[in-house]
Amino acid sequence: MSPELTGIFALVAAVTVESFAQMFLKIGAAGGPGILLVPYRRCVGRFSFSSIAASWVILGVIAYGLEILLYTFALHLLDVSVAFPLGSLCFVGVAMLSKMILGETVGLIRWLGVGCILVGTVFVAM
């Protein structure tokens, strides 16, 4: 596998981990898994730690640590002009997780906003 492709894989992993880190922090801030949509609430309910809000914050911080490592690794292999816009895909990941798992209202205008930010970061990185 070429270094560029390895870097892109590392960056996609970093974006995925960051999106989940944000979701974990949101669950912690909201006081626990009560914020999750019912199927996911039932799923995490099997784990004893899930009812403690602080454990979600800790999970979020650990995920952030992992994301920093993955992003730093990706930056060693990729040009900033590629890494920066790709990294902003976390806005898309967060919007998707917020809608699908937290049940937040993510309408067309919010998606349009995310799209503008995404394209904007491509131009800022040029």
Next chain:
Amino acid sequence: MKRAQTKLPGAVVVGLMLAIVLDTFIQIAWKLAVSHVPGDASLAATARGAFSSPLFYAAMLAFGAQLYNWLRVLARADLSFAQPFTALSYISVLAISSHSLHENISASKMFGVVLIFLGVFFISRTPFYTANASGRDQANPNLLRS
């Protein structure tokens, strides 16, 4: 059944502004902390270089403050509403970097800045909080909201 809230509380506005300021500080302090490390240095050498700089510890302190502030924002606003606002720190970092290096911002960068502003504007026009009418908040009182 869900209902959306549209009037943005002052605490969320202040929290989002503080998040952008802290994010900008963290990025610049982090960059300055490793600025004396050669570009081709190993990951371990970069880490050693960062640990030897007081700015690294200032960035870590700001990171702690950012975490606390961000949890308070998320306690009051949707994640998909609040998180895109952090893109504004791209603009503040770009502005500070360009000012300190006395560089002009290119037309393409300016276009990107405008698009980011436009994106954040669109998001600011959407409801900031989706409350679950089935009693989500009552069932899980928010520890950070008090």
